[in-house]
Amino acid sequence: MESYELIILGGGLAGMCAAVEAGEQGVNVLLLEKQDELGGSTVLSSGYMAFANTDMQEKAGIVDSTESLIEDMIEVGGGVNNKELVEVYGKRQLESYQWLVEHGVEFRSLEAVSGHSVPRGHIIDPHQAIQSLFRRVKQLANVTILFSAPAKRLLKNANGRIDTVIYESEGKETKANASKGIIISSGGFAKSEEMLTQFAPQLKGALRIGGIGNKGDGIKMAWEHGAWVQDLPYLNGTYGFHPSAAGAVKSQGLAFYKGAIMVNQLGKRFVNESISYKLLGKAAFEQPECITYQVWDQTVMDKSVFDDPLYDFELLKRRRLLYKADTLEELADCIDVPVEAVEETISKYNQGAQNGEDPEFGRKSLTHNYGKPTPIERAPFYAFESTVAMLATYAGIAVNAAAQVVNPYGEPIPGLFAAGEVTGGFHGAGYMTGSSLGKAVVFGRIAVQEALSNLPVKR
Known part of the structure; x- marks a missing residue:
């Protein structure tokens, strides 16, 4: 069996941020990408990211605050989004913006967009962002990316911790062990007719333009091990x-x-x-x-x-x-x-x-x-x-503020983390433009940091 410290499932923005974060911390990382290229639904997005108090806003004379950003998110989410997740986003968002800039991601301009009280839609070229992160990964010998390597199932060890991924590569089924944790960043289920029929029958007839690999694999793998899901009743098209x-x-x-x-x-x-x-x-x-x-x-x-x-x-x-x-x-x-x-x-x-x-x-x-x-x-x-x-489902696996996947009782499932579109609870009943890519960055990095910390499992 192959052995790593961290295994990341999916190479969209959340997965790539996690890969860079983990690689720079010196741990042995495997990222499994289902498709033959990186990006997922990230590269189909409009490229807006929701940040407050940035240098771009300051130069434009825009007065903003983390508090206003949080208030807008909760208001747009109808007050049913997980406030703990929103507050962590608020706490970490400016640092995440600066981290992206330091890693070569180019922010082109600033616009007023859906759900914001002031212009705070920071625009990137999603392809440029993914490629910038990929260039950094290629400099890190401790990070391995496998393409056309879909994860199939997750396995628990004798102690009940999820530590093994079964995946396919070059026609063979392989097992890989992760001593520190497995991070699911596999996107949503916008291209799964089975799941859309099950959870969003009201959207029959809506155009299907999500990421080609977004068929809910990560949600199913986590669900098998007792993960709770959130925001499914609020599924709407764009x-x-x-x-x-x-x-x-x-x-x-x-x-x-x-x-x-x-x-x-x-x-x-x-x-x-x-x-x-x-x-x-x-x-x-x-x-x-x-x-x-x-x-x-x-x-x-x-x-x-x-x-x-x-x-x-x-x-x-x-x-x-x-x-x-x-x-x-x-x-x-x-x-x-x-x-x-x-x-x-x-x-x-x-x-x-x-x-x-x-x-x-x-x-x-x-x-x-x-x-x-x-x-x-x-x-x-x-x-x-x-x-x-x-385009994107904005509903899925329940996580806590440490990006740990939780069961219906709010208890972390040992060894399992999630970030990005695959997660639920963050957006609630509505959607603020830029918050999806924003949360991918914030929680992708948090998942790594928490997985590598020596602190007791949070409950």
């Missing part, structure tokens, strides 16, 4: 993808966070557009035939952000994915919704924006508590057909 996003180009736009409104095929608004786009996805999926459009004017179009994964509206136009018209009447005709309904909807919305009060849905901001809505009145006008996609 709103804002064009219906063509199931193909090679995953076009997405969140113009509603810059001032657009959302209408259904009846030409009616149906939701407060400033809330989390996971909740917007739920509302959109309940509309007739699940057909919805984002509608905006040139004022919003002028807020397009070049090369931004969510806000580059000009790119959507170049891809011929936008409807454009000089009048609302022409736009309504383009998207085949009742002209009178669209005009009435926008008239009501404009009046609310001018009065500072949205009588229909209570919208007071562009996103969460940030930004002021503006009337949709400056031609030309635009519409973007948008649908819901299952």
